[in-house]
Amino acid sequence: xxxxxxxxxxxxxxxxxxxxxxxxxxxxxxxxxxxxxxxxxxxxxxxxxxxxxxxxxxxxxxxxxxxxxxxxxxxxxxxxxxxxxxxxxxxxxxxxxxxxxxxxxxxxxxxxxxxxxxxxxxxxxxxxxxxxxxxxxxxxxxxxxxxxxxxxxxxxxxxxxxxxxxxxxxxxxxxxxxxxxxxxxxxxxxxxxxxxxxxxxxxxxxxxxxxxxxxxxxxxxxxxxxxxxxxxxxxxxxxxxxxxxxxxxxxxxxxxxxxxxxx
Amino acid sequence: xxxxxxxxxxxxxxxxxxxxxxxxxxxxxxxxxxxxxxxxxxxxxxxxxxxxxxxxxxxxxxxxxxxxxxxxxxxxxxxxxxxxxxxxxxxxxxxxxxxxxxxxxxxxxxxxxxxxxxxxxxxxxxxxxxxxxxxxxxxxxxxxxxxxxxxxxxxxxxxxxxxxxxxxxxxxxxxxxxxxxxxxxxxxxxxxxxxxxxxxxxxxxxxxxxxxxxxxxxxxxxxxxxxxxxxxxxxxxxxxxxxxxxxxxxxxxxxxxxxxxxxxxxxxxxxxxxxxxxx
Ligand SMILES: Nc1ncnc2c1ncn2[C@@H]1O[C@H](COP(=O)(O)OP(=O)(O)OP(=O)(O)O)[C@@H](O)[C@H]1O
Ligand SMILES: [Mg+2]
Numbered sequence: 001x002x003x004x005x006x007x008x009x010x011x012x013x014x015x016x017x018x019x020x021x022x023x024x025x026x027x028x029x030x031x032x033x034x035x036x037x038x039x040x041x042x043x044x045x046x047x048x049x050x051x052x053x054x055x056x057x058x059x060x061x062x063x064x065x066x067x068x069x070x071x072x073x074x075x076x077x078x079x080x081x082x083x084x085x086x087x088x089x090x091x092x093x094x095x096x097x098x099x100x101x102x103x104x105x106x107x108x109x110x111x112x113x114x115x116x117x118x119x120x121x122x123x124x125x126x127x128x129x130x131x132x133x134x135x136x137x138x139x140x141x142x143x144x145x146x147x148x149x150x151x152x153x154x155x156x157x158x159x160x161x162x163x164x165x166x167x168x169x170x171x172x173x174x175x176x177x178x179x180x181x182x183x184x185x186x187x188x189x190x191x192x193x194x195x196x197x198x199x200x201x202x203x204x205x206x207x208x209x210x211x212x213x214x215x216x217x218x219x220x221x222x223x224x225x226x227x228x229x230x231x232x233x234x235x236x237x238x239x240x241x242x243x244x245x246x247x248x249x250x251x252x253x254x255x256x257x258x259x260x261x262x263x
Numbered sequence: 264x265x266x267x268x269x270x271x272x273x274x275x276x277x278x279x280x281x282x283x284x285x286x287x288x289x290x291x292x293x294x295x296x297x298x299x300x301x302x303x304x305x306x307x308x309x310x311x312x313x314x315x316x317x318x319x320x321x322x323x324x325x326x327x328x329x330x331x332x333x334x335x336x337x338x339x340x341x342x343x344x345x346x347x348x349x350x351x352x353x354x355x356x357x358x359x360x361x362x363x364x365x366x367x368x369x370x371x372x373x374x375x376x377x378x379x380x381x382x383x384x385x386x387x388x389x390x391x392x393x394x395x396x397x398x399x400x401x402x403x404x405x406x407x408x409x410x411x412x413x414x415x416x417x418x419x420x421x422x423x424x425x426x427x428x429x430x431x432x433x434x435x436x437x438x439x440x441x442x443x444x445x446x447x448x449x450x451x452x453x454x455x456x457x458x459x460x461x462x463x464x465x466x467x468x469x470x471x472x473x474x475x476x477x478x479x480x481x482x483x484x485x486x487x488x489x490x491x492x493x494x495x496x497x498x499x500x501x502x503x504x505x506x507x508x509x510x511x512x513x514x515x516x517x518x519x520x521x522x523x524x525x526x527x528x529x530x531x532x533x534x535x536x537x538x539x540x541x542x
Contacts, residue, residue: 171369171435174329175442176358176386177393184394185382189373 057242058235068224068236068243075220076247078142079206086150087199090115094157100166101179101187111154118151123209127216136218144213145206156198157191165190193262200255207251211244280304280340281445281478282328287337289323289502297323298334299502305446308476310469312489315499316522321482324499325448328480329361330354342445359386362439366451368431372424376415376434379423380406383441402441409437413467429460436467440477447471449481453488461485465492486518 030037096103097111121129126144134140168186177185214222221244228237282305289298298320305311313321326332328339330346339346341357349357362383370379384402385393392398398406410416413433418426423434432452439447449468453461469492472479483489489496490510498506498513498521506517 167365167367167369168371170331171363171365171438172382172385174331174358174361174363174448175383175438176355177382178355178385178390180390181385181388181393185385185396186371189371192373 054234055238055241056235057239061233061236061239064228064236064239068221068240071224072221072243072247074138075210075214075222076207076251078138078220079145079210080203082142082145083149083199083202083206086146087153087195087202090150090153090157091195093154094161095183095187097154098158098161100162100169101182112158115151115154115158118147119155120151121148123148124212124216127213131216138217138219141210141213141217141219144217145210148209149202149206153198153202157195160191160194160198161187164194196262197259200258204248204251204255207244207248279307281307281309281342282480283338283340284328285338285340287324287327287339288335289320289327289332290335296335296502298327301337301499301502301504303497303504303507305478305480307445308472308478309494310472310479310481310492311495311497312481312483312493313497313499314483314486314489314521319499320502321499322450323502325363325450325480325482328446328448329358329363331363355386359442360445362442362444362447364432364435364439364447364449364452366454368423368428368435370423370431370434370438373422375420375422376410376426376437377403377406377419379434380410380437380441383438386442406437406441409440410434413437427460428456429463432456432460432464433467436464436471440471440475444477446478446480449479451482451484454484461488468492486513 029035093111093115095101097108097115099108102108102111123144126147127140130140130143134143165187168190169182172182172186210220211222211225214220214224215226216222218226221240225237225240225244228234228240284304285302287298287301288296291297301320301324313324315321323332327334328341328346330349334347337347341361344357346354346357371382378396381396381398381402384398384406388398407416407419410419413436415430415433415437418430418434423431426434435452436447447468452468453464456464465488468479468481471477472494481489481493490513493510495508496506496510496513497504498517500521505521506513
């Protein structure tokens with residue numbers, strides 16, 4: 001049998017086994033949770049009907065709009081602030097931790113470790129931890145967004161720097177350029193657009209996460225939603241959701257527009 | 264190309280050796296030498312090609328000369344100065360007189376051609392002036408003058424990512440020239456170019472060596488280009504120098520020995536670039 005036949009047969013077998021494996025994992029997990037697929041499916045129509053009869057913004061809920069918008073603005077502002085400040089710190093760490101322009105031996109390793117620790121603790125977990133020290137306040141939410149965002153962005157910037165600027169950095173180093181000149185003349189111009197693009201993405205993600213964080217920290221739009229939801233004002237809660245969705249879509253459209261302009 | 268007075272001092276120096284390399288050795292890993300006891304001289308204004316199969320140590324050799332890679336042992340005397348002993352500051356001074364040209368051009372794609380050319384002046388400037396890109400009037404004139412000589416003056420204010428491969432390499436050479444170098448190290452300057460652009464680039468290197476007396480040490484994959492354009496050819500195999508002499512002394516048997524028992528035909532005949540032509 002020639003090599004090609006063997007290669008493609010093996011590949012088919014691998015794919016089949018992987019599919020079976022996924023199904024098996026699902027069955028085991030479902031069994032453990034006693035998750036009944038047929039019951040879940042048959043319950044779905046009822047759930048949807050309930051949702052549509054209760055979760056509809058009513059006329060009465062419209063008078064809550066000023067409160068909702070004010071809190072939404074707070075949330076968006078906190079998200080933007082957290083994204084920008086974490087980006088500044090992330091850039092500094094990424095530069096000193098990168099392969100092409102980083103500092104000496106242990107620094108890159110330390111930077112990578114810090115970044116992955118902060119990135120791998122979910123924002124919600126940060127919020128819960130920070131609640132102990134900073135209580136329910138806007139600052140807690142800001143800090144939670146800042147910490148995960150900073151870990152995530154450091155990681156992204158590290159990759160961007162090594163990917164796009166290694167060649168030019170080598171060339172400038174060979175001309176006798178100093179460290180500051182390398183950074184200013186090669187690394188910054190080459191990475192600026194990618195950095196901006198990541199920051200825009202971070203703002204979008206943070207607005208989404210901030211809603212959830214707000215429920216925990218009792219601030220911002222998350223708190224408003226939680227309040228209406230718990231007091232059975234489903235119409236007002238629905239209005240909150242509509243507002244959040246609109247803001248998220250608007251943000252995404254804006255950042256796509258900015259991206260297209262800078263690229 | 265016309266005579267350029269500011270680039271002329273290389274020629275004035277006495278005929279002697281610009282570069283004397285003795286016993287140059289580099290170990291990346293303990294088990295195997297990437298460069299083993301390589302010695303040779305380079306005269307002012309000489310164009311020498313370094314050939315050898317992939318992994319034979321061509322890039323390592325080039326980068327040891329300006330210490331982009333730290334040699335393990337040996338001596339490199341450049342213009343009377345021992346390179347190995349230099350400290351950081353002195354090394355930066357040295358690098359101003361040794362420029363580099365790369366296979367992938369290594370330009371800052373987001374900046375214009377003239378800005379990239381001016382990067383060749385960074386070593387001569389204070390850190391702050393270099394960081395904010397503050398160049399003197401004469402430096403700008405010089406950069407534009409060189410761009411004109413390399414026939415890409417029309418693209419001076421065009422961003423690098425709009426240029427073809429051949430044009431990018433000319434910007435790379437312009438950046439090398441604006442440094443006022445005594446030596447240009449070229450690491451496979453034509454490996455990513457189509458044969459026509461490759462001829463143009465090799466022609467410029469030849470003219471630079473002849474007109475300005477700037478020595479060029481050029482790593483090449485294509486032996487026929489090496490034979491056509493160089494004053495001398497050095498061949499490496501497994502990190503050792505196996506040939507050093509006139510192009511006409513490089514026999515077919517020698518080429519076979521350098522590249523192994525069964526020479527890869529693509530190494531000798533003009534080859535179609537393996538990488539997509541980015542032009
Ligand atoms: N940074 C490095 N770390 C470890 N080994 C390396 C490194 N760079 C090169 N080598 C090894 O040193 C040897 C010589 O490499 P070098 O890049 O100098 O060869 P080359 O002649 O330029 O090859 P090519 O024609 O493919 O560019 C190779 O065996 C390579 O694997
Ligand atoms: Mg090489």
